Amino acid sequence: MINNTTNTALITAGLLGLGALSLNAQTTPASDNETNRSASAIGTNDEVPNYHPFSISAEAATTGVGGAFGWRFSDLLGAHAGMDYWHYSGNDTIKDLRYDYKFKALSESVALDLYPWKKLSFRISLGIMVDQSELSGSISRGYTLDGTAYSGSLSLSIKPQPVNPYLAIGGNLFYFDRAHHWAMFGELGAAYTGNARVTLTASDSRATVSVSNERHRIQDELNGFPIWPIVRLGVTYSF
Numbered sequence: 001m002i003n004n005t006t007n008t009a010l011i012t013a014g015l016l017g018l019g020a021l022s023l024n025a026q027t028t029p030a031s032d033n034e035t036n037r038s039a040s041a042i043g044t045n046d047e048v049p050n051y052h053p054f055s056i057s058a059e060a061a062t063t064g065v066g067g068a069f070g071w072r073f074s075d076l077l078g079a080h081a082g083m084d085y086w087h088y089s090g091n092d093t094i095k096d097l098r099y100d101y102k103f104k105a106l107s108e109s110v111a112l113d114l115y116p117w118k119k120l121s122f123r124i125s126l127g128i129m130v131d132q133s134e135l136s137g138s139i140s141r142g143y144t145l146d147g148t149a150y151s152g153s154l155s156l157s158i159k160p161q162p163v164n165p166y167l168a169i170g171g172n173l174f175y176f177d178r179a180h181h182w183a184m185f186g187e188l189g190a191a192y193t194g195n196a197r198v199t200l201t202a203s204d205s206r207a208t209v210s211v212s213n214e215r216h217r218i219q220d221e222l223n224g225f226p227i228w229p230i231v232r233l234g235v236t237y238s239f
Helices: 006-021 032-042 205-223
Strands: 054-061 064-071 077-094 097-114 123-131 134-139 143-145 148-150 154-159 163-175 182-192 197-202 227-238
Touching (some): 097 163, 154 205, 197 205
Antiparallel strands (some): 064 077, 134 154, 143 148
């Protein structure tokens, strides 16, 4: 994806890192007498299990807004899959020129989750992100490249590597209910996006060399940091 959220990741990383150290602390079991009194008062035994095997989540992330489904199929292993989407448009400078642009963030991910501790929701996730994001930009009233003015239009397209490996840590930051069904969760990680695909096309045939140089400058800048930070916050329901 286009790497314009690094600052967001750095600001949020401290909060999530602190939360990850204290993920899902378990309540100390009550004595038999206390449990019996509580059960008599409530009419049922509300003992919290170590974990619920299935979860459905809604999230906001550096990859967009979306959701995921998770399955913890053993004490130490699980898996989850999700999809995120977002789009926006604007006018901004990309390398040497100012473009009217549209950015679409669309990705699907699937990951294997490792739970180092049976009683904690903290997990380490190793997965694959399928990225269909794209930035498209245009200039319609002429431009100047390498000191030469050109007429006509210029079209830009930037697409990331379509399949990207990623590594992340995450878990439930706190619970909303005693039975541990509803929780706020967080995730922090990074995807390796590889080499971006940059296309730059001019309507003025005189601009061929300058446009090729500009395309390489954009390509080199993007490939200099082929990492997309992953920061997620959301609400999950486990059952």
